[in-house]
Amino acid sequence: MFEPIKTSTYFLVMLVLRDGPRHGYEIAASIKDRSQGYFSISFGSLYPVLHKLEKDSLVEAQWQEAGDVKSKKVYKLTDKGSRQLTAELEQFNAMITAFKGFIGEGV
Amino acid sequence: MFEPIKTSTYFLVMLVLRDGPRHGYEIAASIKDRSQGYFSISFGSLYPVLHKLEKDSLVEAQWQEAGDVKSKKVYKLTDKGSRQLTAELEQFNAMITAFKGFIGEGV
């Protein structure tokens, strides 16, 4: 088993959602902006990922009806999602450490 | 496009090979040992990966005939492979930096 960054797109999406509720299109833009263009997610990945996260109860979705608009779906992290994200952040750091050690040896 | 650690198994295999020629079974053991068990590669991945690397001229393979044994195939990095590994190491560091920045923001 490897899991480089634990199915990375899921990780990135959840990281964005940690800062508060967002709708899908916004999430994609955030990923690009916050990484200075280094990371990006296509819409062909984004929505399946969000649906999967919703199915796993890691995020909650709600059609934005606040005003009168009806075309935006707002996603937010659930408690479960927040807990899992914390765990994944730990795993991420452990993996980086392992990788650095791996690279460092035998130079 | 994302490429978390640029198809990570290939990366790990090449990192092991950077220290000198190895045969397949040995590579798998090295990956486990050098990461203190954190990373591992199954044989169902290892050989296809090695064949792919060979096809791409990143590694060279040769049946070990030195003594009299005939059941070991020794793989070594080509110059091209060595150059690509260097480039991927740079990309790896850039990615880690991007990730750390991504995580760091908005805590």
Next chain:
DNA sequence: ACAGATATATCGCTCGCCGATATATCGACG
């Protein structure tokens, strides 16, 4: 009213990776 940006969604495809499986050889031990 129309164009272009915003926004959600699905489909088929490729590719990384794994578990299961097959096969052959080497070393140890009785």
Next chain:
DNA sequence: CGTCGATATATCGGCGAGCGATATATCTGT
């Protein structure tokens, strides 16, 4: 000498991540 377990290479079917292409609807500025 025979056989058993570790060593060693290899393939196959399947799963799941991620993408490009495509469809559709709405919102905004002119």
